[in-house]
Amino acid sequence: MTDDTDVSSPAKCRAPAATQQTGRIRAFAPGDRDTVLAVNQANLPAVGSLTGAALDALVAQARATLVAEVDGRPAGLLICLDHTARYDSPNFAWLKERLGRFTYVDRIALAPDACGLGIGQRLYETLIARLAEDPATAGLPLACEVNTRPANPGSLRFHRRLGFVEIGTLDHGDKAVVFLSRTADPASGEASL
Numbered sequence: 383m384t385d386d387t388d389v390s391s392p393a394k395c396r397a398p399a400a401t402q403q404t405g406r407i408r409a410f411a412p413g414d415r416d417t418v419l420a421v422n423q424a425n426l427p428a429v430g431s432l433t434g435a436a437l438d439a440l441v442a443q444a445r446a447t448l449v450a451e452v453d454g455r456p457a458g459l460l461i462c463l464d465h466t467a468r469y470d471s472p473n474f475a476w477l478k479e480r481l482g483r484f485t486y487v488d489r490i491a492l493a494p495d496a497c498g499l500g501i502g503q504r505l506y507e508t509l510i511a512r513l514a515e516d517p518a519t520a521g522l523p524l525a526c527e528v529n530t531r532p533a534n535p536g537s538l539r540f541h542r543r544l545g546f547v548e549i550g551t552l553d554h555g556d557k558a559v560v561f562l563s564r565t566a567d568p569a570s571g572e573a574s575l
């Protein structure tokens with residue numbers, strides 16, 4: 383398959399028809415770096431802060447880095463790692479200890495004006511199809527975490543709708559997270575996808 387997935391007819395678009403946007407899901411390209419970094423930084427603290435160098439390091443070892451392009455501009459980012467990643471993150475370490483072999487959505491973030499259009503779901507659909515096709519990742523659990531302090535209830539609802547279930551929690555003091563997992567089998571989330 384290719385990474386090109388049409389997002390021009392979102393299932394849950396809240397924008398009026400007259401302002402309907404066109405877009406697609408595609409693989410990250412080096413020219414996306416600055417825009418994607420700005421999208422990430424616009425979503426703190428829901429996602430972790432990144433520098434350009436940190437983004438480069440994640441992309442270099444990612445299983446998949448997907449960009450949601452809307453009207454020709456990158457408006458969303460999804461980075462997926464697997465258990466072989468060298469990632470100095472306590473959340474990643476928690477998952478590695480419990481799941482062993484797994485895939486991991488390190489972050490998903492959309493530009494504020496791209497939220498609520500179904501683009502997050504399209505990013506996940508594209509990722510899951512890609513993971514299922516790759517013998518190295520097919521059948522592995524797909525995990526992520528969502529902040530509970532500060533709370534991110536919208537993301538929690540979003541992930542539950544996609545079939546993710548809670549597998550544990552971790553309290554960092556100033557921050558806390560809930561870990562979520564689902565199979566990377568496209569059919570398993572069919573009802574919610």
Ligand SMILES: CC(C)(COP(=O)(O)OP(=O)(O)OC[C@H]1O[C@@H](n2cnc3c(N)ncnc32)[C@H](O)[C@@H]1OP(=O)(O)O)[C@@H](O)C(=O)NCCC(=O)NCCS
Nearest residue numbers: 425428490491492497498499500501502528536537539540
């Ligand atoms: C979470 C996210 C990826 C979901 O993608 P999406 O395409 O917006 O998905 P949905 O349309 O299903 O919306 C999911 C939730 O986002 C919130 N949301 C949707 N549209 C929004 C908007 N225009 N403004 C603010 N929040 C919005 C809502 O809480 C919504 O949940 P609800 O429909 O149950 O109320 C996306 O909203 C996003 O990037 N949010 C900010 C960053 C973030 O929280 N990332 C996840 C970290 S774990």
